[in-house]
Amino acid sequence: MTSTRSTRPTEIEADPAVPTIRMVREFDAPPERVFRAWVDPDLFVRWIGPRSIDTRIDHWDARTGGSWRYASVRDGEEIASFYGSFHEVRPHERLVQTFTFTGYPDGVSLETMTFSDLGDGRTRIVGLSVVESMEIRDMILASGMDTGVVEGYQKLDELLAAG
Amino acid sequence: MATDSLSRAFAALADPTRRDIVARLAVGDATVSELAAPFDVSLQAVSKHVKVLADAGLVTQTRRAQRRPCHLDAEVFDLMTAWIERYRRRAEERYQRLDTVLADMDDAEHPTAHPHHTPRDQGAAS
DSSP: OOOOSOOOOOEEEEOSSSSEEEEEEEESSOHHHHHHHHHOHHHHTTTSSOTTSEEEEEEEOOSTTEEEEEEEEETTEEEEEEEEEEEEEETTTEEEEEEEETTSTTOOEEEEEEEEEEETTEEEEEEEEEOSOHHHHHHHHHHOSSHHHHTOSHHHHHHHHHO | OOHHHHHHHHHHTTSHHHHHHHHHHHHOOBOHHHHHTTSSSOHHHHHHHHHHHHHTTSEEEOOOTTTOOEEEOHHHHHHHHHHHHHHHHHHHHHHHHHHHHHHHHHHOSSOOOOTTOOOSOOTTTO
16 A cells, blocks of 8 residues: 655646636545545545644535535634535546635635546546635635635744745 | 735736746846837837736836836745745645545545544435
8 A cells, every 4th residue: 555656746826817726636546536535524524624623524415416514623613614515526537516615605616626547546636716806816825715724824834934 | 915916916927928028037137128029019018018017016127227127026926936835735735634545545445434523414425
């Protein structure tokens, strides 16, 4: 199970003309497995949030037309929650979701994740997030409206400082 | 840096001619006529592009005699890059956690449930 094959780091691209964020990452596992880590709630909670935060799934129906809701919990206290729909669940190929941070209820992001089989047990995912304006997009880039932000910038600032 | 400043910077860079101008200025300062040389456009058009870049804080024009060379303000680019890099690192940290989960799944096709997480509705995903 150990793999020494180098994994290319995550690529992030903010389009200068439209309010999107594009993300590319490769994984050392076949598409079926990567897809399952995304739609199986028991697996999802193990990687989505920072280590200091527990992700509590309140609702999870990973079917086309289904919906989801989860909360970030630190020291037993809910600090943020998120919800959205599973617009399309096409096993091992494509996952389309909406995403709203309840702290900013007017905002909604459309998230399309594509899973490509690279052969040799590897997968490339391409994620495209579309939001309503360049301002919102840049705010997301600057602060993050995902679970990562609730950890605060502390850890990342340390990382950046350590450079 | 205010969010609207960053938006202006991204918007200014949405234009391919302005991106070319920025690429040229990354090599060194240049006057508007020097900038216009490789393009099939008027000096006025290039001046307009430079003004957009200046309004976005990407370019400054110094008043050095009559030459008034344009200068790329690298600080704004550094901030944009830093923001994207911070976002990227956060995503990378998350996907490294996913790498670990995927490696665990190699061993057990049916992953071990974590008892402290009890999803109420697992739908068709499980």
